[in-house]
Amino acid sequence: MFKKSRLRRLFRFWLAGILPIVITLSNGASLEFLTGSGALGFDGRGWWWEYPLRWVGILNPHDFTVVVKTLTLRPRQGNLRWYAPWRCVRLIPHGTVNAVGLTNPGIDWWIRTCYPRMRRMELRTIVSVFSETVEEAHQFAEKLRPLTLDAIEFNASCPNVEHCSTVSHNLAIGATLAGAGHPLILKVGYDQPYVELAQALEGVVEAVHAINAVPWRMVFPDKPSPLAKLGGGGVSGEPIRPMVREAVANLVRHTSLPVIAGGGIYSLSDLEALWDLGARAFAIGTLFLRAPWMPNRLVRAWRQRVAQRIRC
Numbered sequence: 001m002f003k004k005s006r007l008r009r010l011f012r013f014w015l016a017g018i019l020p021i022v023i024t025l026s027n028g029a030s031l032e033f034l035t036g037s038g039a040l041g042f043d044g045r046g047w048w049w050e051y052p053l054r055w056v057g058i059l060n061p062h063d064f065t066v067v068v069k070t071l072t073l074r075p076r077q078g079n080l081r082w083y084a085p086w087r088c089v090r091l092i093p094h095g096t097v098n099a100v101g102l103t104n105p106g107i108d109w110w111i112r113t114c115y116p117r118m119r120r121m122e123l124r125t126i127v128s129v130f131s132e133t134v135e136e137a138h139q140f141a142e143k144l145r146p147l148t149l150d151a152i153e154f155n156a157s158c159p160n161v162e163h164c165s166t167v168s169h170n171l172a173i174g175a176t177l178a179g180a181g182h183p184l185i186l187k188v189g190y191d192q193p194y195v196e197l198a199q200a201l202e203g204v205v206e207a208v209h210a211i212n213a214v215p216w217r218m219v220f221p222d223k224p225s226p227l228a229k230l231g232g233g234g235v236s237g238e239p240i241r242p243m244v245r246e247a248v249a250n251l252v253r254h255t256s257l258p259v260i261a262g263g264g265i266y267s268l269s270d271l272e273a274l275w276d277l278g279a280r281a282f283a284i285g286t287l288f289l290r291a292p293w294m295p296n297r298l299v300r301a302w303r304q305r306v307a308q309r310i311r312c
């Protein structure tokens with residue numbers, strides 16, 4: 001006769017098999033909590049004003065898979081100036097708006113400067129890339145192939161740059177990036193035909209990340225943006241929560257891809273709501289900006305809750 005406790009253990013084992021609590025990629029990397037691209041800079045150490053929190057252990061990037069701020073093939077000036085970040089990033093009630101426009105020093109700089117540091121720090125790393133053409137995607141793939149990465153995130157959705165968003169164009173870029181031999185994640189935006197895009201890339205990407213910042217005009221159609229001079233910018237944080245939930249529900253319903261949910265995650269109840277909708281990993285962005293001491297606490301609280309549930 002099986003003892004009750006043995007049966008319970010067997011049941012848990014079976015449940016863990018059919019109901020994954022993290023996303024496992026083809027290279028064995030598992031995704032549970034990610035940093036939203038841009039949240040901890042280009043190398044996971046955070047922005048300069050966050051360094052003291054990291055030094056004292058309040059902000060610990062090791063609790064996350066770090067998604068590097070989006071890189072382009074060549075350096076791109078964008079709108080961010082290191083001495084005046086508020087020029088293109090503003091706090092708004094309960095969220096942020098940004099019009100950074102993909103300021104970055106380019107992939108070669110990142111490989112030379114940040115990649116070795118992230119390896120030394122033993123950070124789980126995802127490189128976010130923005131590619132305008134298939135030729136650029138091919139060059140990215142060549143450069144990224146020799147590196148040790150958890151995945152590449154294909155940023156198909158930056159609200160602050162002009163990009164061609166036809167499904168066939170994104171499919172061609174995705175297929176080329178996948179040639180790097182690393183698992184590929186598709187990051188979609190609410191202002192795109194995101195379900196159609198994800199469906200087209202099934203078999204090319206291993207997960208879909210919803211959503212990027214949402215263009216100001218879609219969130220606040222009747223209010224002028226503080227970044228109107230820079231095109232209005234993209235809104236993040238609490239104001240986009242309903243859109244994130246809608247996108248996650250649609251993607252879970254209409255695609256077979258595992259879904260990473262990101263946008264306005266501030267609390268356990270946000271995680272619960274997204275989990276109930278079918279998301280199996282979470283990305284945290286604005287919370288690092290607004291309350292950088294909170295993300296690690298939230299991860300710990302979630303893990304405790306999951307462990308308690310498994311024990312019960």
Ligand SMILES: Cc1cc2nc3c(=O)[nH]c(=O)nc-3n(C[C@H](O)[C@H](O)[C@H](O)COP(=O)(O)O)c2cc1C
Pocket residue numbers: 035036037038039069070089096097098100102128155158187211212213235236237238240262263264265283284285286287
């Ligand atoms: C200042 C700032 C910079 C960002 N830069 C990027 C970026 O380079 N690439 C990207 O895919 N998303 C970028 N994002 C979007 C976030 O990664 C995230 O998808 C979005 O903000 C929604 O999540 P949140 O509400 O938790 O911030 C940026 C967001 C902010 C606020």
